[in-house]
Amino acid sequence: MDTPERKQIATTSVSKFEDSPVFNYINNLSPIQPVKSIHTTQTFNSLSFASLPSVFTSPHVSSYKESRFLRRHSVADLSKPDFASENGNKVDTNGGVTGSVSQLQENSSAPDGNSDSLSNPTKLPSVHPLSTKEEPQAMKSDSARPDCDQKLPDSVTESGEDPALIEPYVHNKSGNGSAEAEANKQVVSLTEEREATGYDWESLITEGSDLLIFSSPNGSEAIRLVQKPLDLVTGFTSSTLSQIMENDNTNLSKMRIADPIESSGGQQEIEFLSSQAGEARELKDMDRAIDSLSFPNSSNSMSREITDDEVARYITDDCKPVSNLYRGMRRRCLDFEAAVSRRKNLEDGSTSGSVSTHPEEKMPSVDKQLVPYKTGGVASRCILTGIGLHLNALATASKDAKTLNQEKFSSEKQLNLPNSSASCHSPSTGLDPRLTSVVTERDMDPSENGVHNEEDAVRASAYVLAEDFNQNSPKKKRRRLEHAGETESSCKRCNCKKSKCLKLYCECFAAGVYCIEPCSCQDCFNKPIHEDTVLATRKQIESRNPLAFAPKVIRNSDSLPEPGDESNKTPASARHKRGCNCKKSSCLKKYCECYQGGVGCSISCRCEGCKNAFGRKDGSSLLGLETEQEEEEPETNQASAMDDKALHGPEIPNNEEQNPGSAIPSTPLQHCRQLVPLPFSSRSKPLRSSFLNVGSSSGFYTGNKLEKPNILQSQPDPGKNTLPGMEDEMPDILCGNCSPGAGVKTGSPNSKRISPPQSDFGLSPLPRTGRKLILQSIPSFPSLTPQH
DNA sequence: GAGTTTGAAACT
């Protein structure tokens, strides 16, 4: 019935919800709608405001503003009544879903073949007592999710891991494989165009918001929202956020999807969307998982107004299996950051008297400087915090539409598959939304004192969950990581045996992330459970070497020229922070950190017989300004003897440049690094808050200053010196935003040179900003791109 | 998968 109309509407008025078509659409949906639209709008506003107070009460507010999606989204919502109606609908659905949480859990437990996931959770308790204690149920729910995803045919799930496989699968799946494939292509092209054009997130968001309206199938549900408590509001935001994110990624897809749910082809379309919005979905899932963990009971409060159909819809839309690995990665990264930031705050106590008691309160300061990881809830954390490389990757994603798209596709495809299959039946998905909302509130509301503990618990649980998910198929995970080498977030896995993962020997630790299941480490202390130990050790190491956790490779992204920026003067260069000391590898193997990081050797390097394909320390580095040139013929300029090597070099570098992440075949780190673009403009100001947030991921590292004169001579200690307080509290993070950039910028790049250019261009060109220095996190993990 | 090589990190 509605389908045809809906479609028309969607297609015609996709861009603007304000258009009458939207209203028509709503009206079509349900007779109640007219009332709804009104109510909803108002309600929404009222609700939003109501919720806001809590949020804003805390200093977080600022952070929120900075925060990306959520904040913006919320704003958009407020401004747009139609939007609200839809949101309301979603919220309701969420609530309905939550209502059926128990069922979902059971379903999840169902043996669709994910018995492993279930078993893992059980295992977790022993491993992570905290998480288990706090919210065993929640964990179950989380675990259930994966199951839900897994419900899809085994082949599908597996394919999900491998993007390449996934795509085909998706196509096959959809009745109109070719049609969808085309649609995907279009979407991709669009996204790329956007990035190329310098699409702003905001614009994307707005578009997304528009789309959102269409996407929501049931206008009737909106009314329910009004009735629902404030909690829902928060949920709404989260849900909306997720939607927005999705929308951003897939405007076109949404157009199609607009009606999909009920239309016969709805599922296929849905899948398509999900694939595109994979990233957003993952975030959502994370949030949900967290919510479920932290507030399993919250669902009870929800009134079950949503019908089964609604739930089913919700599931189809939202329940997108996220690659477990991906999830885990983010979480661990985020968690780690959060912990660090938290810890720093506590330690620094000076900022706020009772840090430990009210961690969140302190957060604001941190958030402001860093990224508001907490503000946005888990999902937001992931993105904003960006702490880990992974996060950076996300940020990068925004910048690099291509990478993002790829990641999204891969990730989403995985997710979608499950959904597409009837498997989504499991209500488990339903739970998430609401939970998410709850979480959001929690995060948003700083007033809550107990938050810290809860957060910790959540973190632990999340960590556990991530591990659990990962455990499902370690092999698969590895595969993903490998394949995905692209996804930086894919985080690293270590194999430490004696360091307990508390030394820089440990890649995970060095990267600022907790070890996760895929790690083969022994006696590992780099886990949320041992947060204190980790932080203490970290601090100790930092005291020894402030730059210890700073990105080893510092990049200056040429790709984005800022008008008027000094960047023009400064050569784009990326180089290893400390330089390498290779003697036998000729800087042609991954033993060489410079090579591993995809950067050329610089003056700071003490290597012997340098043949670094990315740039030799001899002279190639000088060429650095023009990375491209160097890349093309780094060695040509230099000694002829090197030519042979150079030949090899060029090839590699080129690859990297083109696909930074891929450039270095085996190392995922590059991806991460690439992804990690920090927003430091020459002036050290982040182009956009969003970027900053993202950049924060590197935050850990970013905080550090560039020691090496070669690269950044400029300003010695910009970060720490300038902002001691900041440093203390959030040296890493803060520095990330401020110091690094400043340092880099300030440091007259010109003065020092940098060697070879890196492939940064291709890697992460920030669309808008001119040149940006990007700190590459060492970690090779796959990042956003993901990969997974 | 086991063993070797390598160079960073840690230690003295």
Added chain:
DNA sequence: CAGTTTCAAACTC
């Protein structure tokens, strides 16, 4: 600061 040892990744077989 230099030299040595330890460590884990990278690499090879």
